[in-house]
Amino acid sequence: MLRLGFPVVGVTDLERAVRFWTEALGLVATAEWASETWRTLDHPGGGHALGLMRSESPPEPRPRLHLDLLVDTSAEQHTEIERLVRLGAQHLEWDSYPPEPDFVVLADPDGNRFCVVDLSLAPSGG
Known part of the structure; x- marks a missing residue:
């Protein structure tokens, strides 16, 4: 069955993004699927909240999804x-x-x- 996951944000500096989003939203970086190009951020009580993926493309100036x-x-x-x-x-x-x-x-x-x-x-x- 198809189901909706969680939003993924493309970033150029993965560690900086982890610091920003964990502090901004009180999330926790997990080891699940962690790599040089990916980090999963969870709610403190459990459950995925946000994915961060290394990206070389620039951010959209007028993103349709945000x-x-x-x-x-x-x-x-x-x-x-x-x-x-x-x-x-x-x-x-x-x-x-x-x-x-x-x-x-x-x-x-x-x-x-x-x-x-x-x-x-x-x-x-x-």
Whole structure:
């Protein structure tokens, strides 16, 4: 039976990416499938969360698929963005923000884009 696995992020510096993503999300690097080109990151209680794979291709400037990191309030969003930048994330100029965005676009140390989403500002969908 086909099933969905977990997201994989291409990186140029595997060890730097392991440090960033484990600190950013409180994940644990495991020995499972570990190699010079691959690391698996798990949730502390178990279960795969993210794969990191060495890649020679540059990050996409406007990726169609990306990670959303979720917070519950605007204050938490601000705090987490500051923390992620201290860990090595970068603020990006993004010309496609809607009038009242619920997200901020950042890049990891390899330049992979991701969003920090404030769920208190997310559309209600109703």
